[in-house]
Amino acid sequence: MIPIKTAMLLAAGYGTRLAPLTERTPKPLVPVAGRPMIEYALDKLRAYGIGQIVINVSHLKEQLTDYLAGQKDLTVNISEEPEPLETGGGLKKAAPLLGDEPVFVINSDILWTDEIPSPAGAGEGGRRPVEGRGVETTLARLTRHWDGAKMDFLLLAQSKSRAVGHDKGEDHLFIKPGNTIGWSAADAPYIIAGIGIFHPRVLRDAPDGKFSVKILWRRAMEQNRLFCLPHRGRWFQTGTIADIRKTEAELA
Numbered sequence: 252m253i254p255i256k257t258a259m260l261l262a263a264g265y266g267t268r269l270a271p272l273t274e275r276t277p278k279p280l281v282p283v284a285g286r287p288m289i290e291y292a293l294d295k296l297r298a299y300g301i302g303q304i305v306i307n308v309s310h311l312k313e314q315l316t317d318y319l320a321g322q323k324d325l326t327v328n329i330s331e332e333p334e335p336l337e338t339g340g341g342l343k344k345a346a347p348l349l350g351d352e353p354v355f356v357i358n359s360d361i362l363w364t365d366e367i368p369s370p371a372g373a374g375e376g377g378r379r380p381v382e383g384r385g386v387e388t389t390l391a392r393l394t395r396h397w398d399g400a401k402m403d404f405l406l407l408a409q410s411k412s413r414a415v416g417h418d419k420g421e422d423h424l425f426i427k428p429g430n431t432i433g434w435s436a437a438d439a440p441y442i443i444a445g446i447g448i449f450h451p452r453v454l455r456d457a458p459d460g461k462f463s464v465k466i467l468w469r470r471a472m473e474q475n476r477l478f479c480l481p482h483r484g485r486w487f488q489t490g491t492i493a494d495i496r497k498t499e500a501e502l503a
Contacts, residue, residue, distance in 0.1 A: 252395050255448060256302045258355035259345060260292060263309035263335045266360075268491045277311040279359040280318060281489075284499045288489050289359045293322065299390045301325075301355070305348045307332055307341040338464035342454060349451045353399060355390065358445035362498060364484040365389050389446065389484060396432055396480050397448050403476040404468060406447035409486045410438040415497050416488030417442055425468050431479040444482055 266278030273281065279289035296304060304325055308315045309332040319327045330345035342349075342356065366386040387395070389407065397405050408426045411417060422443035428434045431441070453467050471477035487498040 252391075254300065255353055255355050255390075255394055255397075257350060257352065258296050258301050258304050258357060259342065259349060260289065260304060260306045260357050260359050261338055261341055262289060262315060262359040263307040263312075263332050263341055265310045265335060266490075269495075272492065273310070275311075277308075277315045279315060281495070283362065283489050283495050284502050287318065288362065288495075291362045292357050292359060293325065295363075295388070295390060296355070296357075297324065299388065303328065305330060305345050305354075306359075307336075307345055309333070309335045334461075336461045339457065339462040339466055340460055342449075342464060342467075343457045343459065343462075346451055346454045349454075351451060353397060353448050353450050355393075356447055356449055358488075360489045361445040362487040362489060362502075363389060363444070363446065363482065364486075366484050389482065392483075393446070393448050393480060396478075399450060401476065402448075402450070402478050403453050403471045403474075404447060404449045405478050405480060406468075407444040407482050408441035408479040409444040409482045411440050411442050412438075414442055414444075414486055414488070415501060416490055416494035421465075425465075425472060425477060426479045430472070430475070430477060431481065433481055435481060438481060441479070441481065443479075444486055445488065446482075 262279040264278055266273035269278055269281055280287045305328045306319060307330040312331060316329055328348045330348055332344060336344055365388045393405060393407065408431060423440045425443060426441040457467060468477055489495045489498050
């Protein structure tokens with residue numbers, strides 16, 4: 252298993268669903284259980300041992316860059332966007348900072364745990380130990396399953412029934428038995444979890460300007476180069492105030 256050296260955190264959005272909080276605070280710095288939501292992903296990347304983090308910024312970017320400047324134990328490169336370019340546009344603009352090796356890509360409003368207890372027979376080998384007791388982390392598990400010879404994307408998939416904060420969307424269309432490692436009919440339908448690995452080569456022919464990363468996902472699916480890996484822990488999307496409250500109650 253070759254470790255991933257770089258991660259891209261998507262952090263440039265307006266966070267309109269979190270208004271009025273995001274009128275004065277950039278979405279990644281909105282607190283969840285007393286900590287900026289982006290800090291949870293940063294801690295997971297620290298634990299993995301990531302070497303470099305690339306973050307795109309736009310809305311209220313000064314606050315976010317000041318916060319990131321205080322992360323002395325991390326090497327952080329900033330990709331500035333005059334206005335948010337959406338997920339695909341943000342990746343394309345950051346391409347010069349990403350290099351030519353596989354990269355973690357993580358949405359900044361996603362929180363997750365690495366393992367949960369579950370009945371025997373569920374998931375991979377029927378074992379889901381409690382997080383923190385010598386388990387394989389989600390990022391390490393993604394790395395273990397990454398195969399750059401046949402993959403352009405390896406995306407974490409979350410069972411929709413256990414997704415806190417997910418309300419709608421077409422992400423389930425990208426997750427099928429044929430492209431999903433360890434597909435479980437009992438856990439389907441799945442959604443894309445906002446955590447994964449991709450190879451920057453997919454950006455070479457990507458459009459400029461504002462566009463969704465789903466354009467790149469569709470291209471990869473057409474070439475049978477998009478794969479998914481079901482998540483084995485808890486998962487939270489903190490996109491609204493109600494979602495934050497649900498997440499805080501679950502974490503407590």
